[in-house]
Amino acid sequence: MDELVKKLIKKYKTNCPFELCRALGIHVRFMNLGEGTKGLYYRKLRRRFIVIHNELSLEWQRFVCAHELGHDRLHKGINRFFLEESSYFAPGKLERQANRFAVLLLTAAASPEQDESLESYYSRLGIPPEVGFFLEP
Structure with missing residues (x-):
């Protein structure tokens, strides 16, 4: 997936x-x-x-767009919904992959500064702090 994101960029x-x-x-x-x-x-x-809920903050709209773009690139031919309830607590494999794709894409232009927390890093890049829940351990 890292290579796919790098090639796109x-x-x-x-x-x-x-x-x-x-x-x-x-x-x-x-x-x-x-x-x-x-x-x-x-x-x-x-x-x-890609349809994005119009009442989301700009940072969430950007993340959701990246997430759904992940579905396009990773899961050809599968229509997927990004549901808040299932994504926060028990995302399936395809959702976790799309979330990881989104984070890789949105963080590709920068690296964490020394001793920078993940929350601060995401905030600096305009990524919702809750996104940390989406990454695989």
Whole structure:
């Protein structure tokens, strides 16, 4: 997965998930998805879509876009929902992979400073601090 992220960034010269989606032809839309759903990814008639809950903070919108982009890159042909309830407590393998992809993508441009906490590192990069729950030990 590290190589996949590195290749994407190198090819498109950005780690911004919104710019990557634009370059890859993935349509990003914002709408009210109701309580508990932060975003979703789906394919319809060979077109790819990411829908992000429009009431999320900007940092969460960015993370969700990166997460759903992870589904596009890692889980071809599978439509997945990023549900708050299942993601926080018992994410399945595909969700954990998409979360890891998102963190790798969003942290690719910087490294933690010496003695910097994970929470501070994420905050500096505009990543929601709760994301630490998403990483595999």
